[in-house]
Amino acid sequence: EPKKEFEIAWTIYVGWMPWPYAADSGIIKKWADKYGITINVTQINDYVESINQYTAGRFDGVTLTNMDALTIPAVGGVDTTALIVGDFSNGNDGIVSKSAKTVAELKGETINLVELSVSHYLLARALDEAGLSEKDVTVVNTSDADMVAAFKAPDTTTVVTWNPLLAEVKAEPGANALFDSAQIPGEIIDMLAVNTQTLKDNPDFGKALVGAWYETMALVVDPGEAGQKARAAMGALSGTDLAGFDAQLAATKLFPVPADAVAFVSGPDVVTTMENVRSFSFDHGLLGEGAPSADVVGIEFPGGKVLGDTGNVKLRFDPSYMALAADGKL
Amino acid sequence: MSAIRASGIYMEYGDQIVLEDINIEIASGAFVSVVGPSGCGKSTFLRMVLGQERPTRGTLTLDGDPLPGEPGPDRGVVFQRYSVFPHLTVAQNVLAAYEFDASPLLGKLFGARRRAAMDKAMHLVESVGLGPHAQKYPSALSGGQQQRLAIAQALAKEPKVLLLDEPFGALDPGTRAQMHALLKPLWREHGMTVIMVTHDLKEAFSLGTRVIAFDKTRIDPQAPGRYGARITYDLDLDPRSPVPVLGFSRPLDPVTIAQEKARSVA
Amino acid sequence: MSAIRASGIYMEYGDQIVLEDINIEIASGAFVSVVGPSGCGKSTFLRMVLGQERPTRGTLTLDGDPLPGEPGPDRGVVFQRYSVFPHLTVAQNVLAAYEFDASPLLGKLFGARRRAAMDKAMHLVESVGLGPHAQKYPSALSGGQQQRLAIAQALAKEPKVLLLDEPFGALDPGTRAQMHALLKPLWREHGMTVIMVTHDLKEAFSLGTRVIAFDKTRIDPQAPGRYGARITYDLDLDPRSPVPVLGFSRPLDPVTIAQEKARSVA
Amino acid sequence: MRRAMNIVPGRSARLVLAVLPFLLIAFLYVSASAERRVANPNDKLLPPVSEMVASVTRLASEPDKRSGDLLFWSDTAASLTRLGTGFAVSAALGLAFGLVIGMLPMVTAGLAPLVAVLSMIPPMAILPVLFIVFGLGELSKVVLIVIGITPFLIRDLAMTVGTIPREQMIKAQTLGASTWQTMLRVALPQTMPRLLEALRLSIGPAFLFLISAEAIAAENGLGYRIFLVRRYLAMDTILPYVAWITLLAYVFDFALAKIARAGFPWAYVQEAR
Amino acid sequence: MRRAMNIVPGRSARLVLAVLPFLLIAFLYVSASAERRVANPNDKLLPPVSEMVASVTRLASEPDKRSGDLLFWSDTAASLTRLGTGFAVSAALGLAFGLVIGMLPMVTAGLAPLVAVLSMIPPMAILPVLFIVFGLGELSKVVLIVIGITPFLIRDLAMTVGTIPREQMIKAQTLGASTWQTMLRVALPQTMPRLLEALRLSIGPAFLFLISAEAIAAENGLGYRIFLVRRYLAMDTILPYVAWITLLAYVFDFALAKIARAGFPWAYVQEAR
Ligand SMILES: Nc1ncnc2c1ncn2[C@@H]1O[C@H](COP(=O)(O)OP(=O)(O)OP(=O)(O)O)[C@@H](O)[C@H]1O
Ligand SMILES: Nc1ncnc2c1ncn2[C@@H]1O[C@H](COP(=O)(O)OP(=O)(O)OP(=O)(O)O)[C@@H](O)[C@H]1O
Ligand SMILES: [Mg+2]
Numbered sequence A: 001e002p003k004k005e006f007e008i009a010w011t012i013y014v015g016w017m018p019w020p021y022a023a024d025s026g027i028i029k030k031w032a033d034k035y036g037i038t039i040n041v042t043q044i045n046d047y048v049e050s051i052n053q054y055t056a057g058r059f060d061g062v063t064l065t066n067m068d069a070l071t072i073p074a075v076g077g078v079d080t081t082a083l084i085v086g087d088f089s090n091g092n093d094g095i096v097s098k099s100a101k102t103v104a105e106l107k108g109e110t111i112n113l114v115e116l117s118v119s120h121y122l123l124a125r126a127l128d129e130a131g132l133s134e135k136d137v138t139v140v141n142t143s144d145a146d147m148v149a150a151f152k153a154p155d156t157t158t159v160v161t162w163n164p165l166l167a168e169v170k171a172e173p174g175a176n177a178l179f180d181s182a183q184i185p186g187e188i189i190d191m192l193a194v195n196t197q198t199l200k201d202n203p204d205f206g207k208a209l210v211g212a213w214y215e216t217m218a219l220v221v222d223p224g225e226a227g228q229k230a231r232a233a234m235g236a237l238s239g240t241d242l243a244g245f246d247a248q249l250a251a252t253k254l255f256p257v258p259a260d261a262v263a264f265v266s267g268p269d270v271v272t273t274m275e276n277v278r279s280f281s282f283d284h285g286l287l288g289e290g291a292p293s294a295d296v297v298g299i300e301f302p303g304g305k306v307l308g309d310t311g312n313v314k315l316r317f318d319p320s321y322m323a324l325a326a327d328g329k330l
Numbered sequence B, C: 001m002s003a004i005r006a007s008g009i010y011m012e013y014g015d016q017i018v019l020e021d022i023n024i025e026i027a028s029g030a031f032v033s034v035v036g037p038s039g040c041g042k043s044t045f046l047r048m049v050l051g052q053e054r055p056t057r058g059t060l061t062l063d064g065d066p067l068p069g070e071p072g073p074d075r076g077v078v079f080q081r082y083s084v085f086p087h088l089t090v091a092q093n094v095l096a097a098y099e100f101d102a103s104p105l106l107g108k109l110f111g112a113r114r115r116a117a118m119d120k121a122m123h124l125v126e127s128v129g130l131g132p133h134a135q136k137y138p139s140a141l142s143g144g145q146q147q148r149l150a151i152a153q154a155l156a157k158e159p160k161v162l163l164l165d166e167p168f169g170a171l172d173p174g175t176r177a178q179m180h181a182l183l184k185p186l187w188r189e190h191g192m193t194v195i196m197v198t199h200d201l202k203e204a205f206s207l208g209t210r211v212i213a214f215d216k217t218r219i220d221p222q223a224p225g226r227y228g229a230r231i232t233y234d235l236d237l238d239p240r241s242p243v244p245v246l247g248f249s250r251p252l253d254p255v256t257i258a259q260e261k262a263r264s265v266a
Numbered sequence D, E: 001m002r003r004a005m006n007i008v009p010g011r012s013a014r015l016v017l018a019v020l021p022f023l024l025i026a027f028l029y030v031s032a033s034a035e036r037r038v039a040n041p042n043d044k045l046l047p048p049v050s051e052m053v054a055s056v057t058r059l060a061s062e063p064d065k066r067s068g069d070l071l072f073w074s075d076t077a078a079s080l081t082r083l084g085t086g087f088a089v090s091a092a093l094g095l096a097f098g099l100v101i102g103m104l105p106m107v108t109a110g111l112a113p114l115v116a117v118l119s120m121i122p123p124m125a126i127l128p129v130l131f132i133v134f135g136l137g138e139l140s141k142v143v144l145i146v147i148g149i150t151p152f153l154i155r156d157l158a159m160t161v162g163t164i165p166r167e168q169m170i171k172a173q174t175l176g177a178s179t180w181q182t183m184l185r186v187a188l189p190q191t192m193p194r195l196l197e198a199l200r201l202s203i204g205p206a207f208l209f210l211i212s213a214e215a216i217a218a219e220n221g222l223g224y225r226i227f228l229v230r231r232y233l234a235m236d237t238i239l240p241y242v243a244w245i246t247l248l249a250y251v252f253d254f255a256l257a258k259i260a261r262a263g264f265p266w267a268y269v270q271e272a273r
């Protein structure tokens, strides 16, 4: 049903820092006012909790990755639309080891990572490319907040993690970066997802978000003083400074203009990626323990192509709102 | 009116029988002294009259009605071990007795009513000789001082039945005489029924209108808990009683004693 | 040898002076009965001799040496309020007295040594009439039974000095006589020095070789805590003493009393 | 009318009263769950009981593909081992330090402020330091439990020793007991019931620290499973696991209560009346 | 030789003894920090004191660019508000339920098992449900503290009421007190000192829950700041924050101890001797 007030949640990650900046600097309010609605932007510190809260219906939109969008809300029956595809990880996620020099040497190692997260996916892909499988290593679930400290412990040899933790881990003496997401470009996608039903009932909600996002993105990529100020603020919000934030941005493939994002989402690579992701998810039981195959949940792509059950489409890549921005129709 | 009647009362703790077939009628306004060897069940008997414990068999009645199974303001008590409120000063301990009644909601009085009640309380505190200690907490009192405080507290309610468990045991003869002088007129004026446990036979006889003794009549050396205590002597000292001379009333039937002795040896 | 001497002892609690300038010499082997009104400081005096509290002024010596500032096995005690160990049965409470000495490490005996000690303990338990209750915990004992247990415990160590604070207060005359009969020969045989607080003057005179009375000699009605108690009477009953007749020894100087009365009024 | 404070329910009334609130909660849950399912047939937040049963049955009876273990039982075993070790160590430390601090004024002066301060440090905030000192293995999980509950035990037991009437300490000395013997034969036994009570109160926190430790780095355990499946909001696994933890904790609580009453009857006389 | 248990340190000895262990710990830290710096000049785990001072000075005296707040103080204010509210609510609930459960056998039968079970549920494991019910705002942070410490308070206070000698309850009734009056004038005042003691023991857990809540959803607060800089292992901020939390907690602890002794002198007579 149509409503006037909307809630979105964000967590600290380089690709999502534009959201709090947009909220703080009044850009969100400006666009929301334009469409006569209110959008509240809430910070959640615990990433999984923010998605859980979205899935449980407390938020209308949330920042997350493509894999988590599939395994949490979509599997949980919440029809979710990837409204804004902001970037993909291009080195922001990586494997770092004190003992191994190559991925192949990981055989038999104990690896600390956040299990069932994109790190886990990255590891699976890396092992796959090196001709190994997950059976060849031991994974230890380790909380992301404690990853840096965990790597300092003498008995920890290898971790898989993301920025800014990755940068801290790499700085440790004797640490070798073995593999990172730059080697599987476009597979770890960061986006803002919203509830499909809400979006359908309130197209203005989507338009306001997209409008605000791209206005902010212009600042993020602005090399001038305004951009620096904005990036410095985003850095401060995520607990670092301008330099630190810029370093993280460097490992992120942003889609600063809507047309790029539309092109990426409409391309064939996304389908391949999601195929990989859903088979990884199925193998790890993320599609529900009772799921008979990777097909239980349908994923819809632009042009009507669907992976999986067409009768149960719960995740949709829909570039139409970004296209409005690209066409200047907001 | 506050006549107490016990019929066929037994009290058992697990295997041990403490009191056995107690039958007694206590007239309203009597002052009954209870004596008996240590551990024979005197305190237990008081606890039952108080309503703190129930007899395992038999019935207790007050003026013909079953005794309320819980303590109440009609029966005051001074326990053998001091049981004043440790968190109230001497004066407040006595004051509380007036406050419960007068202030159902807060149990506390304020302003003029408090001053009036406090005057009454202080009067009692002084009459038990604790005037100089009115502002102390019980923990700073000597043993005898605590016992006197408990007495003041119990007297404050002017209960129909007053149960005293060795109330003067910790007092020196002088203070003891003072307490006697305090208690006796109160008992007479208010027509209270008093049951007092004491080990001082002189006290038992000088204060009481009746003296009863508890004791075991049979002992099984193999199972000392098997038989309980009974009333072995019952002396009526009241000059107003039908037989206005000091005399035994209703002693145990000697035949029974002999029979039981024989049984317990067997 | 266990002669106790107190010179110029004061005891003050904050503003309140409890004991004032106590001077007394107690010969080794004496049986001193202490009497006095409730709250005058008798228990306080015992606590000082015990080493539990220190006098605020003055010195206490045992055989000429300053009294050890802590309790020890040379001075046994029966407190006014029962202080047996709640976590040990009656038998174990007495047994503990033997165990501490014999087993420095564990404070516990085993096997034959335990049986031997237990025999001694049970003997004592029976002599205070608690044989049938040997396996009970103190909480299941009557007041008088607990007090008897405390007496058995204190006697087990055969201390040089025995401090008794109203030890028989909760006992009936029969049991009390039994306790007297238990204590007297022990005292004589072991040459213990006994200091006993009692409110029973008959007991004080029949057991003691010396009776001392504490009392306040001056009272300031405005500040009741201002003056403490002193020794007001000191009667030597010992037939072996220099003056083998019952008589006052070293009473308070009448001049002093008069002076002080005058001062306290002023 | 008897006073409310004197009305003691009988055996069966007691049972009914005890069960009632649980039935109420169960009813609330079932209706809330049904309501959410009507709105979203795939709702994961409050799954119906049938799904939870199915999920637990699977975990408890089907061997895991990767390890071949029955996950439910291997998780339970791993967690209980950690918990048991942590509990045992904490109880020993708590008792030893509690007794010594409670008995010896010199030690009180030296250690009581330290323990008070240590008990205030939130262990979660200094995890990095703990990792370096104790590693990331089993040891650090046990250590987290120990750090979490020992200061409470020490302070509580020291307090308990402090409430033993002075007369008893004096009495022991007049019976010839040394400091050590007084500690062993007077203070220790009278502290034991309170130790068990304090352990009962620590069961909740101990599980909390266990779960936190397992959430931070682990390969198995009840807390590990809960935090792992939280990644896909599998409340059908989380809720039964929470219920299972609660049940285990309650059983310990009950067992400790029974042990205390059987082992130290004298401490519960008042209760029996 | 006096027995160890009878040797009471004087005022100054007490102070020296209290300070000693802290000096020792400070010395250990400084040398460990220096050692690590020698091995790795960029070590972040144990920063030297100078860096910590610099970092705190910055947070405490330079206004944040974004909000203009002095972060150290605004964090402290936010956390203390949450903590204070949580503490007040918990104390009120704990006292009310503890008294009622301790006094009325009927309520004991109905609620004691429920409270025992509730106290065993690890709140962290059911956070998603809590957040849905109580929202993600200030309320849920306070609720987490309340859920975390109230069951302990209830159980502890109910136990305390249970240890008031029966004779006193009986005495009150013979003085004409109703159940309500007995609760108000006999049980309540005698429970108050223990409430304060129990609150003292709850300070540590309360901070723990506060920090956990702030780590999951918050925009300010001490726990939030620790969480925020943890990803960079900024121990030069974390350690001073932990020290500050510990200091705050210790001050509360001390204050509660003083209040208890000033307000309920009769409960501490034994101690004074
Ligand atoms: N809770 C209990 N469990 C078992 N036995 C008990 C309990 N309470 C009391 N008794 C036993 O009941 C008997 C009577 O106890 P009671 O306190 O009535 O004696 P008493 O006559 O008052 O003695 P005293 O003059 O010494 O106070 C004692 O032998 C005691 O051991
Ligand atoms: N801790 C304390 N603080 C203040 N005053 C105290 C303290 N302990 C005892 N007193 C006071 O000291 C006085 C003497 O107490 P003590 O216990 O020695 O009396 P007592 O002679 O043994 O009396 P009783 O015969 O009643 O046992 C009393 O007036 C008492 O109020
Ligand atoms: Mg009795």
Ligand SMILES: [Mg+2]
Binding pocket: B142, B143, B144, C042, C043, C044, C080, C165
């Ligand atoms: Mg005394």
